[in-house]
Amino acid sequence: MVKLVLMHKADSVYEDVPETVYDFPKSYLKAAREAVGDWVVYYEPVKAGPRGYFAVAQIAEIIAKPGVPDRYLALIKPGTFLEFDQEVPRLVEGRPLEASLTAVDGTPKSGGAVQLAVRRLAEADFARILNIGLREDLEAHEAGRYDPNGYQADEGAEIFRRPVLERLTRRPYRDVAFRRRVRAAYDYRCAISGLRLRNGGGRPEVQAAHIRPVERMGSDSVRNGLALSGTLHWMFDRGLVTVAEDMTILVSRNKVPGDVVARLIMPDRKLSLPADRHNWPHPENLRWHRENIFGQVMTDEAMPWG
Template sequence: MVGSQGKRPCVVLTIRGSDNAYGDDDDGYVYPERYREALSPLETGEAMLALIYEPRRGGGRQAYVAWALLSAPPEPAGKTTKGQRQWRVRYDGGLIPLPHPVAQEEKEQVFETFLRTIPREERGPAQRDTSVRPLLPEDFSAVLTAAGLLPALTVTDHADRVQRERQAVERLVRDRGFRLRVLSAYSWRCAITGWSAPPRLSHALLDAAHWVAVKDGGSDGVRNGLALTPTVHRLLDAGMLSFAFQDNLWRLQRHKLLDNFELDGLGGHLQLVDGQPLMLPGDQQRLWPELPAHT
């Protein structure tokens, strides 16, 4: 669900690199009762976007380091040592690291609106007791743009800029949703090599590929997706691999340029056999790729 103005509510979640008293990890975030209001949209079924910040305290990089989609309601997580109730919110598919950390201020740009009027030397104290704080959607977009995840916009018209930023963020969220649905359907395992990765490492070790590209009319449904290792995905995009439905199975077809192709190294052994069946989800009716129209 998206907010009434077409924007998802956003929030900053602060995580210490060490002295992590709440036990936050790559799967979820724990917070005390006093921050419950900042995440209240989740309790009414409204999805949120989270930006993860590491403070200097605890050995952090004093930078934004990851983002996440939140959609599930928070769950009770016991009490603090002082008896205050705690809650835990789960990241959909785990944290997504930014390509590189983004400092709170880069090239004289302060990303969070509430910090812009505060002198740099006073920003640390100003953030005390704000480990969970609301974030304007345009501030979220600015950080992801600085990290290289969103395109830099040159438009000057404010309304046009806001609309394009919203569309870019929604596209990023939609792509993330497609990835999660496909990799989960394939049990976090490459359909060709069988190599698998736990969900928290899947962003680096597995891709969710489209059978039919979106630009060619393909959908973002699971049946138009395939879990692949990045190397195999690149070979597919280069036209070195394709698929055919034979003997009631989807099988790999290898381009002749890959005859006798094998890859050996410290990372393991990769062999692509022409005609080998793909390792597909168990639910053939709902999750297998759709058959070509002529079959």
């Protein structure tokens, strides 16, 4: 097996959906097949935007693209896609993070491998990129983020070295990374109520909800998340509210009283979206929620509005 860098443009003419599938030509087939079962890092080229390295995922299978000669699809293993907590720059102190892109004197190469849409990635380079994008102490940092004393690593003790792959597969770590990305994308504002609430210590009250649950083949992509208040998160997960194709908020009127709707949902019934369109909910995730959750989940739990 081998790790890869996959070049991705948000406005690509190919059928790339980083969370689920990567579309590529036959010239990269050998490298792609070598990577089945291993991890890939997504990279945004300079002409497409500023993000650099921005996510990681695992390839499950390579198939021929139906009806298109000499094109193939890398299918992403469900539950493995994860965006970096912080996007990783293309250069650090003027030097590339990939050995294959680095000249003898440490400066960036031009042409050649730099232009490859699919390129092999050395294990050491993979670890270096991941250590920048997904810090080892992310859970501890988040736990102490709103502590009055702040989070401080003990300089006298060595930081616990959690292996890179363990970080990528541990559910608690992934939950923290997902929550941080989603809440920041929505500027800590509830997407349905429009409210940005913080407790006395400054901790945001907004939560991160998966649109399609991970246990039902959902991803940890920001595009599969919504920032919601606790009550609206509860309602969304139980199918009492959802989002239409035009980003209008839909309510199960036979289960939610009108006065509750008036108090919890913005008057224009439009979802409050992230400033960056990269982070808007993916239409397929919203469609899945409408068809599989909205109006269909029954619960004997007491309603949170009393």
